[in-house]
Amino acid sequence: MSIVSGTHGVDRTFVHVLADTSDKLSGVCSILEHRFTVAAERLDAESSLPQTPAAVVVRAELRDVDSIAAIKKRATKLAKARKLIFLVEHSSHVCVSQAYALGATLVLPGTINRTRLLAALADPPAASSGAEPQPDNAVETAATAIASMFTAVTLGEPIDIDGTKEAGRKIAERISEHGLSEWLTTVRRHHEGTYQHCLLVTGVAIDFGLSLGVGRTDLERLYSAAMFHDIGKARIPLAILDKPGRLDDDERALIETHPAAGYEFLKGHAAISPEILDAVRHHHEYLDGSGYPDALCGENISDIVRILTISDIFAALIEHRHYKPPMPRAEAYNILCGMTGKLEKALVTSFKQVAITR
DSSP, rough: OOEEEEEOOSSSEEEEEESHHHHHHHHHHHHHTTSEEEEEEETTOOOOSSSSEEEEEEOOOTTHHHHHHHHTHHHHHHSSSSSEEEESSOOOOOHHHHHHTTOOSEEEESSOHHHHHHHHSSSSOTTTTTTOOOHHHHHHHHHHHOOOOOHHHTTOOOHHHHHHHHHHHHHHHHHHOOHHHHHHHHHHHHOOHHHHHHHHHHHHHHHHHHHHOOOHHHHHHHHHHHHTTTTTGGGSSSHHHTTTTTTHHHHHHHHHHHHHHHHHHHOTTTTTTTTHHHHHHHTTTTTTTTOOSSOOOOGGHHHHHHHHHHHHHHHHHHBBBTTBOOOOOHHHHHHHHTTTTTTHHHEEEEEEEHHHTT
């Protein structure tokens, strides 16, 4: 049976909390009940929610089949909430992917952070343009595809190549209709860490391609390369990928294995073209030969790699992490301009509109 805590009032958002133990339930409620009207319910109880919540927070063991089944049983009701936030205790690609498969709009892995949870539940400020917020289907479809792809690599299972490409196509449609700025805002509001980065890179690369007037086939290659570009990070622990602060030498060396590892994961798939494989392996190469893993230089670096590299660096600079705010886009662009000899100057110049105004 649901137990309702907090004081009802027109100015208090209604939040539904689900957990697999009473301790977890009370822990989440103690954070929320001073700011929200909270309905608390254990997953092994019969659902008796009296009204549709604005948000749902789930804290459960996602490696447990009973917990997963209980969440699926409530799927229809959960889908009506604007936000479905999962607090995942085990920071693994498998658990994060499972949360997205269950409909998560945001996954917060690791120890509960009160500030992050409250910020995630807060409504974003209204757009100054007065434009209606766009539905987030493309964001969630893409996030699920990326998480599922990482999990498949981790478990040694087949990768859903077509599903990942389809997610990239939806991002392209979304950006063509609503623009890059709207995409960046939406992604940063819903995701953090490695998955956010992949979503941002794909969006930036697509808009860069559109601004350059690339054809449909080349655009498909570009967004596919962007979706797959970091797949080599699938076997690197999330604790390292999402580590706050500077990596030590061993961690940096491990991170730098990901382009070659991604290439190895994908090279046996007939649906992955040589151009995409090249981009996955070489998106950290620089024109002056100072990149990795193959120290390519000059004409040995393809056009798609040059575009993807600029998009990747820019996305990394502007992404939001819980330990640092996003860098202003103009400042990030100035850093690209300062990478003389490493990036193609003409492309960086062409990128200015994408970086600052689009």
